[in-house]
Amino acid sequence: MTDTLTDAARNYWVDVNNWSYEPRQSHVVGGRNLASVIDATVNALVERGIDPSWIQVGSDALLPGSFGLGKTRWDILITKEETPLGAIVFTAQSGLSAAKNLTNRIHEWTSRAFSVRSSHDLGGMQPQLGLFVMLEQGESRRVQPRLEEALNQFYSDELYDEIAYTCFAGKVLQEPIAEMAVQRFVDRFSRRLLARAVGPLEDIPPYLEGYREVIEAARGVKSDYSLDRIPKKGGQAEVFRAVHKVSGIDVAFKRRLSPGRKAAARMGREIEISRMLNGHPHAMPVLDFDAQHQWFVMPMAGATAEEQTVHLKDQKQLQRLIRAVASVLAEAHRHGWRHRDIKPSNILLLHGRWTLADWGTVRRPRGQTTFVGRTGEYIGTLGFAPPELSVKPHDAVPASDVYSLGRVAAWALTGEWPLANIPLLPTQEPWRSIVREATQHEVERRPQSMDELLALIDREHEKHRS
Known part of the structure; x- marks a missing residue:
């Protein structure tokens, strides 16, 4: 160009x-x-x-x-x-x-x-x-x-x-x-x-203090980072373990695979929403990025939820994850954003706290979508995406993310990867009732917000304690 x-x-x-x-x-x-x-x-x-x-x-x-x-x-x-x-x-x-x-x-x-x-x-x-x-x-x-x-x-x-x-x-x-x-x-x-x-990442929250040198030196220059030779590849990008040369701090370097405008827009959305959520303890932050949205840098996570299956079978550990992800989704929803791809590999453990990442398929607030229909006929990950995302993904609502988070709970407790549009329920209460309500096929029958989902969790736990 x-x-x-x-x-x-x-x-x-x-x-x-x-x-x-x-x-x-x-x-x-x-x-x-x-x-x-x-x-x-x-x-x-x-x-x-x-x-x-x-x-x-x-x-x-x-x-x-x-x-x-x-x-x-x-x-x-x-x-x-x-x-x-x-x-x-x-x-x-x-x-x-x-x-x-x-x-x-x-x-x-x-x-x-x-x-x-x-x-x-x-x-x-x-x-x-x-x-x-x-x-x-x-x-x-x-x-x-x-x-x-x-x-x-x-x-x-x-x-x-x-x-x-x-x-x-x-x-x-x-x-x-x-x-x-x-x-x-x-x-x-x-x-x-x-x-x-x-919004530049100027206000550094306490939990990112260890990355202050990276944030303050950020200038969008790839040569500031030394990358491992072998990346971990995903569908749209590859992630390298990297070192910020000046500070010696370990970071994750995410680089998109496709050179096209659609891929650049996807990565641009990840950068924009992460900056908008700066300061939320359960949002994975972006520390540095280049102007063409070819790559960005984030903290190196300790593990994904997918790698923590043994621990997440503990209901207390699972509830901690669900509440963390629900809190950051509630903030995004208040600003009109919908994640649309919540799954175990996108939930990362960062210094002992669960964070939500990979906002590349996020739906912008109404009126801010550059190209309506660019996301195509289907969006999300089979088994975790709600039925409506296979029909009109642009019409996603907060309850769409509620469904996906419910499927994460079902996966964690059953150990089974969910199949598209097939019910998957834990055997134990109160999570059986929670998942059943959160993953109703009809969108209007689910909790309509993260606040309603958390209220359901509290109500069902209280019911089964008595």
Whole structure:
């Protein structure tokens, strides 16, 4: 995708130089060609996980007047839930015209960014700012040093978070400053946007204190981690035991297997929900991730529920697991999320506490789904998924996760892997009654929330104590 963007930047100058000059139409042709660079940038951001519904271009790309300079027009504006996350301005400067106008252009770029940086809107949290500069070297050799000095100063003064800078000379597109390369620009800018959208992991809860060095050093760079050679493979990803090189802390490095957009979106959902649940003791946290959602890092779990079958036959141990998973699901449900793939291998034991992981098939809150129907006709794991997920998986409700959690209890106590839509009940009470109610075929006959499930558990235990 980055190659497409650099090709668009090069083709801009090719088109301009092949165009017969007509003064009355110069702005039209230039604007049209620049639009191809803007479109390629939008595609690159989407490829790296930015939701297309967040992106505005053209007349819609307006920062509110509270950010200074009235309603400032940008070429790309990224907004989530009416909160501006980022803005990018594009400019093409030919050598001859830049020699005359460069001072004015620098002043314009400075004023534009400074007005945003001086704003106290959103509690002083300004959107990320990007500047995409394309220079045709031309005959004036004095332009390039002046331009590059100004761009470096923008970085030093922290006016722009990321800058892309290309120079077209001798029919070749060059990137004179490595820190301003196009790929670096889209990678880092999208990562900044995602961190802002899902919330950086800044508040470190006590149970993650042992990972503080990993969290504080997180920068989305794979080479920060040393991976074991042999991974543990799953359906959509592989997980490596890894070491954070700087701190020496053991972590789990999860890498997706497919390079496609669907797999990237799946991993993006895992990252987003884990950040939303940051601070919940029974949610498996994400410590670091890359902008393209190719991988993320989480703590190394001690075991899965699937590996703890002997211990989970103890009803007290099982109840501890069910309550832990129910508590984190209740929090996710309150925000409109549905897990849709609860099973023993997705319940992990982390430093003595049960955590729920693998939110890749999660259903977003209503209105936030990017592509309805992308999950297909069926979702979940056979035997643990409720019947409704084989018909309309997008219509999952909290009671869908109640069913799956009930099947986990049945599996733990019977030692049998459940078969799709076939009842599986423990022989002992009170869990026989609990599982029967939680795994009713008709969704409306089950407990409708995790709170109702926990109330059922308490009620049945109290009944069989008397």
